[in-house]
Amino acid sequence: MVLAEIRFDKADYQPGDRVKATFFIDMTKIPERVQKLVILLCSGETTKFHKPSDETLYRGEHVYSQSIKEFPFDDLKHLTLLEETLEYELPSFPIFPIKYQDLSVFHQAQVRFESDSGKVFMRRSPPPITKNIPYRINENILQKKAIETEKNGLRIKLSSNVFVSGDNLEIIVQMLNPINHKEIRIELLRKTKIISRSKSRSEEFRNLLLKVKRLEDFPKKFIVPSSLFHSDSGNLYDFTFMLKIIIVKNILQKKSVEIPIQYAKDPNRPIQSLDYCENCGTEVENVSSCPNCNATIVKSRNKTSFKVRNNSSLLLSDHERSRGWKE
Structure with missing residues (x-):
């Protein structure tokens, strides 16, 4: 024995x-x-x-x-x-x-x-x-369903309330009534709290997805790539994701709406190594070119997924600009 x-x-x-x-x-x-x-x-x-x-x-x-x-x-x-x-x-x-x-x-x-x-x-x-x-x-436990919410004169539709690794987030923003605004910003917020035995610390990352100034730009439909949800370590268990809509009326006056987003790894597929398309952000495995756009695949390793995209429909975050990426 x-x-x-x-x-x-x-x-x-x-x-x-x-x-x-x-x-x-x-x-x-x-x-x-x-x-x-x-x-x-x-x-x-x-x-x-x-x-x-x-x-x-x-x-x-x-x-x-x-x-x-x-x-x-x-x-x-x-x-x-x-x-x-x-x-x-x-x-x-x-x-x-x-x-x-x-x-x-x-x-x-x-x-x-x-x-x-x-x-x-x-x-x-x-x-x-x-x-x-x-x-x-059982993947049915995730109970995916579309989300629609109306706040501060805006209607926001999300394609699903739960996103499994590989899914993209589709968002539609509609203006119900004309809003007196200087600009409207849409951000993806990632908040994390790291807990150790003696101390804990919190971090927050913002990714600017969209900035709209003209009323005629509404309704606005756009896609958030799955790659934006990944972290440096692959750890999604400590993270809270929020879609934040900010209405800027003037320098001193702002209104904001936060919508929580539940995100999860593929329930039954252990992830050993993640590859991403540097052009469209599609997650891929064991291939040299992206099946979506045929671009070359780059190994992620310890790199943050915020760098793994180059999509003109999305604006770069301050974090990306500080690291040398250009729109």
Whole structure:
């Protein structure tokens, strides 16, 4: 028998399902230095990021749901085989497992071997034993539907309330009544909150999509490429996306409307490497030219997706201009 084996009661689990896992651990193969065994079921994510002030590397952790048991090794010395069962409930909302660059989002069972101080032994003892929980999402759970809202004299239509990786966002803006305005701006807002054990910080990125000054330009229809939703690390779990409509009447007077946008990775396709067309922003895989416009494909790697487009129908953001891109 191997050192540890983990078996699940089902071959597939959906969001909200109850997971039952049985752990089998061969106690005769555990090194004497190990003083504590830990078994757990967990849904969570880990990210790595640098503190801007001193470039210190932090490791952020966030747990959505878990079940855990600890066993002092002295209580188990008389056993040759430990058999223990754990149960926990998967989060009811979809959490897409992914391992990409500095991001790891997971549903898994694990056996850890620890000292009294809680540190996992890295030398002369086994590393943690991990097994992914078989997790699959029914795409119907996303419940896509069109959005229409009327605020401040404008009617805004979005093609869908939920966007899966690869989708484009279609927006139609109509003016219901003439509005006294200097200009109307439409922005895509991306807000994120990065949480570590000791500190948290927030960031906000704005992408100017459209600027309209003339009444005759309405109604206005435009497309937001899927690539604008991607982040440097591929992490979309900490992000909030908002479509912001700003009506500028004069220097001192502004009105704004914010519409939340739910965005998700493809539920059942793990993303290892993302390629984008530099011309139209289409997400592609394992090809050298874009199937949409035949342009050359550029590897994204650590580059922000805000750079991966050159579309005259969209205006560049301040972030892009500062990095040398031109309209």
